[in-house]
Amino acid sequence: MSKSFVKLDVEGAVGTLTFYTPEHNALPIAILTDLEQQIIKADAHADLKVLVIKSGGDRTFCAGASFKELIAIENETQGKGFFMGFAKVILAMRASRLLTIVRVQGKAVGGGVGLAAAADYCLASQYAAIKLSEISIGIGPFVIGPAVTRKIGVSAFSQMTINAQEFYSAEWAKEKGLYAEVLNSEDLDAAVDKLANELATYNPEALMECKKMFWSGSEGWKELLEDRATTSGKLVLSEFTRNKLKSYA
Structure with a gap:
C-alpha cells in the first residue's frame, strides 16, 4: 500500500472502518477529518449495530x-485546527450510538493511544x-488525555506522559484497562469478528443504553477537548517544539 485512505465496509449489522497512511499510519488532518x-456516516446507517x-x-x-503537518503549522488557528482533528474523532466515537471495537495490531503512539482509549x-x-511521546517534543497528550485517563486512570496516564520515551507492553496496557484482551497476531482478526x-x-x-452508561460523565468533553486543542496549538509553535520537530524532519 502506497496511498493513504479511509474506507467504511458494511456487512450485515457490522461496519468496519479502516484507515491507512504510508507513514506508519500517522494521521494528517485530511485523514482525521x-x-x-x-x-x-456509520452511525447514520440504520442497519448497523457495531463499528470496528x-x-x-x-x-x-x-x-x-x-x-x-505539525512542522507546517504557522499560527495558533492552524495549530488548534489540527489538534481538533483528534478531538472530533474522539467526540464522534463518543457520540455514536454504535458500540465501537478498536483492533490494535501493532504499536500505538500518542493519538493512536487516544483512538484505542x-x-x-x-x-x-x-x-x-x-x-505517549508528546512531552518529549514540547507539547503533551492534552486532547487525548480525558479518553486515556477514563480507561487507565490518572496514575498510569501520568506515568506514560512523564516517561515519554518508553514503550509500555501490550500486557501492561491490558493490566491497566486499555485493552480488554491481548491475543497472538494470528488470532486477532478472528476474535474481533467473533465479538x-x-x-x-x-x-x-x-x-445504545449500555453505551450511554459507559460514557457517563463525559458530557462536557466538547468544550474540554476544544480547550485542550487550543493549548496544544499554542505549544506546537514554541521555539522548543519547532526545533524538536525539525530534528525529526
Whole structure:
C-alpha cells in the first residue's frame, strides 16, 4: 500500500472502518477529518449495530500525529485546527450510538493511544505496545488525555506522559484497562469478528443504553477537548517544539 485512505465496509449489522497512511499510519488532518465523517456516516446507517475501527499494515496501529503537518503549522488557528482533528474523532466515537471495537495490531503512539482509549472495547495483538511521546517534543497528550485517563486512570496516564520515551507492553496496557484482551497476531482478526458478530445479534436498544452508561460523565468533553486543542496549538509553535520537530524532519 502506497496511498493513504479511509474506507467504511458494511456487512450485515457490522461496519468496519479502516484507515491507512504510508507513514506508519500517522494521521494528517485530511485523514482525521475522513475518520470523523465516516464514523458519523456509520452511525447514520440504520442497519448497523457495531463499528470496528482498525488500521492497515502489520506492526503499527497508529504513530499519532503527522509530523509533516505539525512542522507546517504557522499560527495558533492552524495549530488548534489540527489538534481538533483528534478531538472530533474522539467526540464522534463518543457520540455514536454504535458500540465501537478498536483492533490494535501493532504499536500505538500518542493519538493512536487516544483512538484505542475511545473504544468501547479494544482487542490487541502481543505487538501492540503503547507510548505517549508528546512531552518529549514540547507539547503533551492534552486532547487525548480525558479518553486515556477514563480507561487507565490518572496514575498510569501520568506515568506514560512523564516517561515519554518508553514503550509500555501490550500486557501492561491490558493490566491497566486499555485493552480488554491481548491475543497472538494470528488470532486477532478472528476474535474481533467473533465479538462484532455476536454483538450484532443483541438488542440494539440495550446496546445504545449500555453505551450511554459507559460514557457517563463525559458530557462536557466538547468544550474540554476544544480547550485542550487550543493549548496544544499554542505549544506546537514554541521555539522548543519547532526545533524538536525539525530534528525529526
